[in-house]
Amino acid sequence: MRTRKSAFTFMTALLILAIVAAGCTPKNEIGNKGSSNANGETSQAKVFRMNIHSEPSTLDPALMEDNVSGTLATGIYEGLTRKDENGQSVAATAESWVKSDDGLTYTFKIRKDAKWSNGDPVTANDFEYSWKRALAPDTGSTYAYQFYYIVGAQDYNESKVANADGVGIKALDEQTLEVKLVSPTPYFLSLTSFYVYNPVHQSVKDNAAWAADAKTIIGNGPFKMSEWQHNTSIKLVPNEYYYDKDQVKFAGVNFTMLEESATELANYETGKLDYTGKPTGEIPAEQIPVLKESKKDEIVTKGIASSYYYQFNTNEVPFNNVKVRKALAMAIDRQAIVESVTMAGEVPSFGFVPPGIIGEKEDYRTEVKDDFFTENVDEAKKLLAEGLAELKLTKFPKVTLTFNTSDGHKKIAEAIVEMWRQNLGIEVGIENQEFSVLLKNRTAMNYQISRAGWGADYNDPMTYLDMFVTNGGQNNTGFASAEYDALIKKANASGDQKERVEAMTKAEKILMDYMPIMPIYYYSNVYMLKPGFKNIFLDYKGDIDYTRGYYEAE
Amino acid sequence: MKDQSFTPDQFTKLGNDKKSSEPVVRESISAWKDAWQRLSSNKIAMLSLIILLLVSLMAIIGPHISGQDFQTNHLKEKNLSPSGTYWFGTDDLGRDLFSRTWMGAGISLQVGLYAALADLALGVIIGGIMGYFGGRVDEILNRFCEILYSIPSMLIIILLIVIMSPSMFTIVLALSITGWISMAWIVRGQIIQLKNQEYVMAAQALGANTARILFRHLIPNAMGPIIVTLTLTVPSAIFAEAFLSFLGLGVQSPAASLGTMINDAIKAWTLYPWRMIFPAAVISITMLCFNIFGDGLRDALDPKMKK
């Protein structure tokens, strides 16, 4: 009796509480309105605020594999080199380096004033330790293969040898790091700014969970982490031990983890973010044309070295016929897609390697025009008819285009399928698949047409072209060409950039002639930056560098 | 007595046939006819029924009457507001929203209807059994429900994607595998409360069999919460279908459902509100009419509510 009564009273009390709460809270909000603008600092030292979409999967450089982690690594760590705005490698923790004449040995000089965020000096030993740690099989680094250019690295990583003694990474003294390569790799220097090449403090071996908290992360970059609220935000403050701290102007960098693009934009528009959009955030695609009018001075479109394409299963009818593949590639209007569907300033692509990748001397794509094919509906119809005739088919069979679940991919697929329907009179089904399911299907060659995309790992056409060697891990198209394989091999073995680019140009031509993939566009990143913020830029891959940014009131 | 004069012959006895100047008893009518009379005199309920029929009709003919088909892209005419050519405007690929909305309505209403039927069949029976038998039967079935309810439905959906191809059947299957559990719990609760009432005990004492007690006495008395739960099932099934589409199991483009249309429209609703408003309005109005008609139907069928 008594308990029942009190239970009921309790419920009633809860009710009343809820009503009171519901009735009262809106009043408080008016009082708080003014306090929300956190960025009250004046021009001298401003905090830079941007969105990184989600929790970084790790802050251990050896395990990093996504651009969220990469964006944070840019602030917290620093490799031997950095990329400048034009994509050139410039001195960073290494003040200088020497390449041997055969291109197989690099000797880096670590600057004397390089320090960890706890004040310890950064030495060549730290680099040797860190790189070998990344290669150690039990570290479980998925990007360890980025070290395979180094002598002995692959064997060690694949556990073919028991220890790292044979790996060509050696600290000759505190300041000197010697690296021996398997073959002359012209883009090796470019790799040394990649996040897996970042050093870690040797104390990490004593604490397995060191990368989980702000307190235990020791970096050598321009900033250090002051606060990490998991799933919510990360705050960086300048690293007082950084050798170049005079060039670090921001009082701090605040990262929010907002996954919803509309929320991100709303935060930018209400003054809670200084930067919105790619690489780690996103501006809702449909808002871009509107913002290009209303926020002309803040919005920036920057092409990045990534390709968007569809791949065909060339083992399966009808895509085992090159004319059918070509017909499909020629029958769509790429300009209409980038203008009306994707709307982020993408560039229609008629080749595979995107602009922004260095060729012999300048941009590969300006040296080698991507005019491997043209859009031509009449020609496409003719090719399709011929192709089907060769396959002894009377009509186009039922095929399905698969893509991983995403609104953007879906929209593009819908537009392209509709173009095929209108221009070629063929019906292609659309099916979105969960990413893992799609990847499994793709590896198992269980698809007909599939969406794919590729971004550069390093600044060389090879990062694209070596994908399609026969039985390559990424080559799920059935494409196999001995000539192609030979050209790639030749380019890999050569230290002469002219010879390499020639071989790679030929390889790309073979790829486009065979057309296991149908290029659609080269990606571009769209972002908005509040007026006054200077020297924040995206590199050729679209990765953001905010470390030397500053604010100047206008 | 009033100042009224009667004649003696008025005080002669009447034959049995002339006793009344009017029929004495109301025409006796069947229960169904009675219910229909009560329902049809409920004007709002009838209006709802008419709207529901209209929506169903539009779901069938709607995609064909605007002169625009649902899948043709007009990239030059995307995101147009409603006009003479495009009655509901166009979407982000310039497709006619009028045709798409009604096509989507057809698909979504089917999904909602089938999911509701599945919930009703499974949920009411299993919930009834749990509530009525109690004890070990209840414990085991209840735990089974809890386990099934706790298994991430996404795993089940992905499994379905792998072993089946997208179709209405797969959609309804995916929605129903766990959908009925809430219904079963609601029914169980009601039956547990109702089975202690005298009329049930009386029926038990009289030796009525279990099925009869369950379906004649208990479930009709739990109809209120059952109907309310059903009215929640329908819209949630419609939106769950959109989630299935997202995972690759639902309706695949270029076909559309109201759920996927709203999902697409939400990204730009501040710019192109009509893309969201029309499909959302169809769902809301349908649900409103469904609820009002459901209430009317229950009032008409349930004699308890007559007073």
Added chain:
Amino acid sequence: MEKLLEVKNLRVNFKVRGGIVKAVRGVNFHVNKGEAVAIVGESGCGKSVTAQSLMRLIPSPPAETSGSILFKDKEILKLSNSQMEDIRGKEMGMIFQDPMTSLNPTLTIGRQITEGLIKHQGISSSKARARAVEMLDLVGIPNASARVDQYPHQFSGGMRQRAMIAIALACNPSLLIADEPTTALDVTIQAQIMRVMKDLQKKLGTSIILITHDLGVVADMCDRVIVMYAGKVVETGTKWEIFKNPKHPYTRGLLRSLPRLDQKKDEPLVPIYGMPPDLIKPPTGCSFCARCDEAMRVCVDNDPELLPVDGNESHASACWLAHPYANREVSV
């Protein structure tokens, strides 16, 4: 004798789909202090509606009540809701037909008795509880002090009706309205319940209005009888007048349908054939006409008034048979 309650020209209409049901059509009666009055009639004759409208328990809308109900010189129909709350339970108690459904299954019997006490007498809950035990004891529930904390489902039907009586009488009201209190109970229990009511009436001096369709229970308990048919009073009189000298054919019908101890074996029980009229469109003449064996032409279009029988103050009947022109050749 002092009048406790006087009802004048009470009319209750219900708005329903298809028209207005005239459930009570101009009813007049009174109840004296300490008196027990029965209102008798078939189901649907308006007796329950009349009883419930005395306490204003008929929800309005859909009901519309007019006329006058004077209770202790207060006009019930004009009281405010809160004034009415003070009368209900405190001045008038009510017992309903079905003890199975009239008790709240989720509250203990004690709670259901005490909540009225606490509200009307402002006593502490421990005092109220003591009074509840006392009341349960009074209505004959054994082991009342333990039973008071039990729930209705732990009580048998008869016990529940006893508990209902305890609830209704807890505040010692001057008028108890019992709406078919024994209909739902079996015969042996019926007698016990009636006995409890009778005893309590004597002990507490409460006036009672007993609503029933069963003239049998009336004989035992009541001083006066009011017979209702189709929303009207058709005959009223003392118990003896009604039983020994019924004037209205309907009253006679009711009596004939009643088993009696002095009944001869071969004398059949005679039910009243037919159905009561539709009160949406009540007949213009006598409403019993259609079922009356003695109906006359006058009955069809002329509604008889309730007139004293043989100049007797207490006995009145509404029937054309009392008219001088009518042949008086009827026997009971």
Added chain:
Amino acid sequence: MVKYILKKFLSMFVSLFVLASATFFLMKIIPGDPFLKEKAIPEKIKEHLFAMYGLDQPVWKQYLMYLNNLLHGDLGMSMKQQYMSVGRIIKDSFIYSAQIGLFAVIVSLAAGLILGIIAALNHRKWLDSVTIIIAVLGVSIPNFLAASILQYVLGSKLQWLNVSGLNDPTDFIMPVLALSFLPAAFIARLTRSTMLEVLSADYIKTARAKGLSGRIILVRHALRNAILPVVTYIGPMTANIITGSVVVEQIFGIGGIGKYFVQSITNRDYTLIMGLTLFYGIILMAARFVTDVAYGFVDPRIKLTRGGGKG
């Protein structure tokens, strides 16, 4: 009672075991693995990773290994966020979801009951119609739409509230509202439906005949008898709401647990999937247990605690 609780715990333990087993095998049947990505990892590295996580073992062996760890209270490390243990991921994110969720449960219960009672008391009058319309909109407008509209109007346009985050107390308003719409609407409909039946019950007339005030009749006599379906509903509803909503948390930028229920599966983060499933299972079973106990308090005729038997 003690025996009953012990029995319940035992059966809950068994259920959790079945749940863990079912989820484990289901998870292994579906295609994919934690290391599948667009840029495929070289075969050798992948093999080594598989060996590190024991994924190279036969499934039954993996299962036994998992159970063994589980019995030692070890949920393992996340395979995606490699530096975080599953327990810590759940702990860190659940705090946010639980706060918002509990508020939402209270708000939806209060709003739902009030709306439902208003509707029932005004049956077939305009107030009833208004509440029907509100309730139907509540169930037919998905929470992502409600959340977006709230955010746009209160956050972006009027700027009364922050568009996202959970820093000020006022930041709770929008997510709580967005989460409350549907349950409040449903509770309102349930309450209305059962209240209508209860209000025509005889004991309500008895209570009126006692001279009790309308409010007391409503709360003490009517609501208590009408609330059982609501009690049934709030059990699983509470479990669902406090374990977060992907969309609402995403829209309001809240680092809650909701997204992990989806993300862990798309990432095939096996240990996290298992941890979350067990976590949810415990909460759900606890909520259902409380519901059953609450039945007895609401309606004394119900005696689940005494175990079996009809009536």
